[in-house]
């Protein structure tokens with residue numbers, strides 16, 4: 001940086017022989033400091049000062065090269081004796097002190113005195129003692145003097161060659177005296193620097209002026225320092241013949257200055273209030289920063305003029321140790337106080353400070369931070385804490401807070417009550433200590449999950465109180481985070497949901513358990529099946545589905561009523577459960593259908609063995625209301641993965657197997673095979689085709705003769721339907737009547753059978769001497785679901801059939817509930833002249849009282865009694881009882897399924913009137929029937945059985 005400096009008066013280069021030394025004297029006279037030497041008189045011990053050069057204004061005398069005066073004549077004793085002590089001592093470091101120089105007019109001028117010992121160890125100081133012998137040689141003296149100066153000095157000729165330079169110059173440039181003499185600076189200084197210097201030199205020489213600059217300069221070592229420089233043209237005989245200059249190294253001062261400025265700036269711009277408190281009475285502020293003025297509302301001057309007590313809103317003065325004792329330790333203290341603002345309001349502050357000892361005075365440097373926001377936050381926190389505490393303490397929910405090491409920090413009274421632990425004893429306990437190993441471990445797992453995910457979670461815990469009351473507690477864990485988002489604790493809120501749980505369990509039970517038997521229901525079965533298949537696939541296990549259908553359960557229901565059926569189902573359920581392992585699931589799918597899941601089977605045979613055991617479990621009689629009952633079941637089994645892998649297919653296949661067992665005569669089990677699928681598909685196809693069978697005239701009737709046991713003549717027949725399928729041939733009614741019963745088709749089929757049978761019997765009776773009576777089957781469903789009775793007169797009329805030519809066969813189940821409508825319909829049929837037969841008599845479960853209540857004409861004893869009537873005395877007894885009962889009621893007895901003459905003769909001998917069975921022929925077509933003999937045997941009264 002260049003100061004303005006071109007002087008109008010150039011320095012006159014002395015025109016003497018000595019040349020350069022004179023120029024140096026001139027140079028010295030331009031120094032802004034006074035240069036002097038001190039001389040100590042050994043005898044008097046007085047120190048004399050001799051002025052040499054430089055600014056003389058500071059001195060109390062005129063500039064004179066031969067001035068010499070006692071030091072203590074113009075410097076106070078205390079200061080001069082300090083200088084004397086230093087001179088006499090061995091200290092090698094410079095003496096730096098402030099001195100008060102007394103001028104002649106008694107004014108005092110305080111300036112800085114720097115004394116430096118001669119580097120050559122002679123009694124020679126920077127401005128030091130001059131050796132008497134050296135005084136004669138002024139050039140050496142000056143060179144020594146210059147060499148002991150810290151500023152660089154030099155003189156150059158017109159071409160910029162160095163004529164003279166001092167030690168400071170050599171040191172900065174790294175050159176020796178010999179090295180620089182007569183050389184240009186470009187030899188040792190960076191070219192950019194040299195170019196700038198030369199430009200300056202040219203300038204001052206051209207203008208014959210001087211130049212002062214300030215700025216950085218660098219040397220060949222790359223070192224950069226800050227210099228205050230002065231240079232001037234040397235003029236001889238009106239012509240510039242060179243330059244002289246010196247440069248003062250200001251790097252340190254500059255850095256110190258900028259350091260101080262920086263610190264001042266920091267203090268000024270600090271966001272906290274900074275105060276320097278002086279302990280001189282009254283205790284007051286000697287420094288305040290801008291923030292303090294702004295915060296307290298005073299000007300800086302106002303603050304600095306007032307005692308500290310005026311801004312003390314409480315605790316400020318009282319907490320600062322005014323004794324100054326702490327200044328010795330410089331211990332930092334911190335406290336909270338309150339400052340009083342100019343407008344009378346107060347600010348809470350946190351004071352951090354330390355006592356300082358400076359120039360024999362004690363100060364307190366204080367930094368005051370406005371903690372209004374912190375206090376407000378603390379208050380808000382306290383309020384929230386209070387609110388939380390009030391809520392928590394009075395909450396009916398149990399509340400606990402755990403730290404991240406799972407230790408209890410807080411529990412509320414509800415927690416104490418629910419879990420039976422006192423607040424004090426629960427402190428710092430872990431869940432394992434509180435709830436035991438099992439529940440505690442689960443609890444810790446959820447705590448860890450909450451901590452790691454930083455998200456709320458909930459779970460249910462079951463807990464038994466000390467009086468063994470069982471609770472279900474819903475626990476919600478919420479992570480509590482610090483301002484950096486780290487989990488610092490977990491809040492656990494527990495709600496007693498025992499009632500809800502009971503209700504939920506009831507709902508669950510209703511949804512997933514069968515109300516009657518308590519077994520899992522179809523929904524639960526489906527769920528468990530899916531789960532089982534999932535695990536089977538995962539662990540590559542074999543598993544199985546078993547379906548159990550009770551045989552003829554419908555008859556029980558129909559004949560003995562639903563309450564009995566329900567009890568039977570419950571007993572069946574219990575027997576099934578008792579035979580299965582705990583991990584096998586037995587479910588009731590509905591009606592009389594049960595299912596069992598076997599999640600893990602080693603050998604398929606194991607399931608088959610179990611199926612046998614289950615069937616065997618039915619062998620013992622069931623006792624219901626003091627009545628002994630027998631029940632069997634049909635079982636179907638399908639295996640995963642051999643038979644199927646999907647739940648739908650497995651159930652379908654087990655169902656097919658179960659039907660196969662039924663078809664095979666019931667009370668047995670079947671394992672699925674692909675043939676069953678074929679049959680099941682066929683059954684489905686049949687169902688579809690059955691709908692068109694009537695329209696396509698595929699239904700036909702076959703007739704089985706009924707023979708009088710009295711004389712062996714054919715007295716009638718039973719019309720039995722067949723389906724003449726174009727591809728499957730003649731299909732038995734066992735295969736399609738149940739299908740037809742499942743839909744309304746049975747009504748149409750029944751109407752067709754009635755019409756067709758009436759036509760046939762009408763034709764046969766047209767010329768017959770003895771009327772032929774044809775039995776026609778009516779299913780219970782057909783009876784209930786149609787206006788059959790209303791239609792009969794019209795059918796009889798159009799077929800020209802007399803009512804007494806037909807007999808309608810119904811099953812016992814139709815009469816079970818003593819239905820008034822059924823009674824009325826049967827009575828109407830009786831009135832029409834149509835007789836009624838009970839089919840399959842003896843297989844039902846109804847009370848025999850219906851025999852007297854309803855208009856029944858004929859009892860057809862079921863073939864299951866007849867087949868062993870000659871071999872089983874028990875069955876024979878029953879048959880005799882049935883015949884005798886019918887006899888009492890005036891009813892005709894027809895024996896079904898008579899297959900040999902022994903049976904026929906036994907029945908004849910015991911009073912049975914009519915027989916039907918393969919002994920006389922199977923059901924045949926109308927044409928074939930017409931070819932049958934009219935008499936099948938000649939009765940022999942002496943027939944030996």
Ligand SMILES: Nc1nc2c(ncn2[C@@H]2O[C@H](COP(=O)(O)O[C@H]3[C@@H](O)[C@H](n4cnc5c(=O)[nH]c(N)nc54)O[C@@H]3COP(=O)(O)O)[C@@H](O)[C@H]2O)c(=O)[nH]1
Pocket residue numbers: 704718719720721732733734737753777778779839840863896897898899916917918919923
């Ligand atoms: N609602 C209707 N049901 C009908 C009709 N036609 C028949 N059926 C019922 O179908 C079941 C099977 O009948 P079917 O295959 O015709 O069998 C009958 C006889 O063939 C058979 N039977 C006759 N004698 C013997 C014998 O000595 N041994 C022996 N093993 N079986 C014999 O019995 C069936 C007749 O039984 P039932 O009707 O109980 O007298 C059967 O339940 C029929 O009722 C119809 O048109 N409508």
